[in-house]
Amino acid sequence: GQDYVNPRNTAAGSLRQKDPSVTASRNLKFFAYAWGYTTADPAPTQYDSVQKFAEWGFKISPLMVRAKSAEELIAHYHRIEEQRSALGYDIDGVVYKVDQLELQRRWGFVTGEPRWAVAHKFPAEQAMTTVQKIDIQVGRTGTLAPVARLAPVTVGGVVVENVTLHNEDYIKGLDSTGQPIRDGIDVRIGDTVVIQRAGDVIPQIVSVVIDKRPADAVPYEFPHTCPICGSPATREINEKTGKEDSRRRCTGELICPAQAVEGLRHFVSRGALDIEGLGAENIDTFFNAGLIKTAADIFTLRDRRPAVTRALAERREEQARQREAASGKTRKNVRSVEDRNYEGLDKLFAAIDSRREPELDRFIFALGIRHIGETTAAVLARTFSTIEELIRVGKETAAAEDPHTVFPSVNGIGDTVIDALRDFFGNERNDDVLDALLRQVKPKPYIVNVSTDSEVAGKTVVFTGSLEKMTRSEAKAMAERLGAKVAGSVSAKTDLVVAG
Numbered sequence: 001g002q003d004y005v006n007p008r009n010t011a012a013g014s015l016r017q018k019d020p021s022v023t024a025s026r027n028l029k030f031f032a033y034a035w036g037y038t039t040a041d042p043a044p045t046q047y048d049s050v051q052k053f054a055e056w057g058f059k060i061s062p063l064m065v066r067a068k069s070a071e072e073l074i075a076h077y078h079r080i081e082e083q084r085s086a087l088g089y090d091i092d093g094v095v096y097k098v099d100q101l102e103l104q105r106r107w108g109f110v111t112g113e114p115r116w117a118v119a120h121k122f123p124a125e126q127a128m129t130t131v132q133k134i135d136i137q138v139g140r141t142g143t144l145a146p147v148a149r150l151a152p153v154t155v156g157g158v159v160v161e162n163v164t165l166h167n168e169d170y171i172k173g174l175d176s177t178g179q180p181i182r183d184g185i186d187v188r189i190g191d192t193v194v195i196q197r198a199g200d201v202i203p204q205i206v207s208v209v210i211d212k213r214p215a216d217a218v219p220y221e222f223p224h225t226c227p228i229c230g231s232p233a234t235r236e237i238n239e240k241t242g243k244e245d246s247r248r249r250c251t252g253e254l255i256c257p258a259q260a261v262e263g264l265r266h267f268v269s270r271g272a273l274d275i276e277g278l279g280a281e282n283i284d285t286f287f288n289a290g291l292i293k294t295a296a297d298i299f300t301l302r303d304r305r306p307a308v309t310r311a312l313a314e315r316r317e318e319q320a321r322q323r324e325a326a327s328g329k330t331r332k333n334v335r336s337v338e339d340r341n342y343e344g345l346d347k348l349f350a351a352i353d354s355r356r357e358p359e360l361d362r363f364i365f366a367l368g369i370r371h372i373g374e375t376t377a378a379v380l381a382r383t384f385s386t387i388e389e390l391i392r393v394g395k396e397t398a399a400a401e402d403p404h405t406v407f408p409s410v411n412g413i414g415d416t417v418i419d420a421l422r423d424f425f426g427n428e429r430n431d432d433v434l435d436a437l438l439r440q441v442k443p444k445p446y447i448v449n450v451s452t453d454s455e456v457a458g459k460t461v462v463f464t465g466s467l468e469k470m471t472r473s474e475a476k477a478m479a480e481r482l483g484a485k486v487a488g489s490v491s492a493k494t495d496l497v498v499a500g
Helices: 007-015 020-025 046-055 070-086 101-107 168-172 257-267 280-288 301-327 345-353 360-366 374-384 387-399 415-425 428-438 472-481
Strands: 093-097 117-121 126-138 144-155 158-164 192-198 202-208 460-464 485-487 496-499
Touching: 007 020, 046 101, 070 093, 126 257, 144 168, 144 192, 158 192, 158 202, 257 280, 280 301, 301 345, 360 374, 360 387, 374 387, 374 472, 387 415, 460 472, 472 485
Parallel strands: 460 485, 460 496
Antiparallel strands: 093 117, 126 144, 126 192, 144 158, 192 202
16 A cells, blocks of 8 residues: 555545545544534543543543643653654644533633643654755745755654745844854755754754765855846845844835735735635736736736636646656546636636625735735725725825825824835836726725714724634624724723634
């Protein structure tokens, strides 16, 4: 049979098989340790409930114990840690839980996580490998992000080939405050490094094995120009602190293809316009085919259906050739690009058309203005009500010598956001892009009909966790319509906390 490296991915992939016989053929086993909705608790406690599972014929972990003190918990943690390598399955730690189920219900959840359970992770497994090269990726806001390409190595059951190097100071062996990390040793191409997966998830370089550094290894020279468009890449100076930003950014903005692609991906993402079926792969395909360069082009794809069909067919053909090369098997029936079709095209066009009248806060967030996330976008929408008013104030603010004489004082909007709006609306290259987009979409006015006689009027409300019948954004909007003030975190001024 086939050897699988990662048990979690293997199990998840097996359970997602469309053919149940494939799932049945996989040698999957599990320990029962929790349950979903029941009309009554299996037992009054977590421990006794799991013992019930064993009585009913389920397999349970023989390592579960009931402890009476923190010292007992830590002692058992170390006992399991000693057995870790001899177990017939991978584990990354233990979980401590409040035993009484009634107490679990009273303690509840915060941001989707139980207050009555806490994970105690084992130290991350480490491995040694070499840095083969360092690539530079360009993000949506122009950030140049270095990535080390490693000789493949298995860490905690996962093959690691890439690890982020964050920024040029990190490569030099310095943190964001200029203090040394990794004993101040820089990372060079050819270096032997020790890596681990932080939390058994994210790969990171722990140290450089300086004794194994090649004699011809030289300090890495971080590029001062964008590797994609060739524009200057600069480190901005914080006017308040006088310090350089730790990240170097491309100044090309809209002429930079990398920023354009990332901006388009952001525009259609879930928190923005949330266009179903237009994920990263399709964005890349249409961009590389010259079908979309700005967000406005997305809404004219229906008018260019033959070109869209051809782009998708060419991508499928290229993917088929790659599979053919990887497997060494030759396809019996090779369909031409003209013979291929894409059955989901009408559904994709319908999803695009359904977003021609987006909510104003989503539209502002979708524009990808630096420092403006979902929460700030909602504040701007509530403040200015229409996109036309935001544009007017934004342009006047950009033209003013002192932006504070134009931009209103808004709770939650500081100099950082105001400067970002000035940069965006003061950039003439953004005018044509925004005008073309607004010819395709009409953002809805943000209207809040505040109720003054509701029970929450005038109160400060905080939402946390996942709500069952609506999103948190919808709940916040409803609370505001009822006259409440919605805050992002609990403080002395909080009146109500709604925990999902």
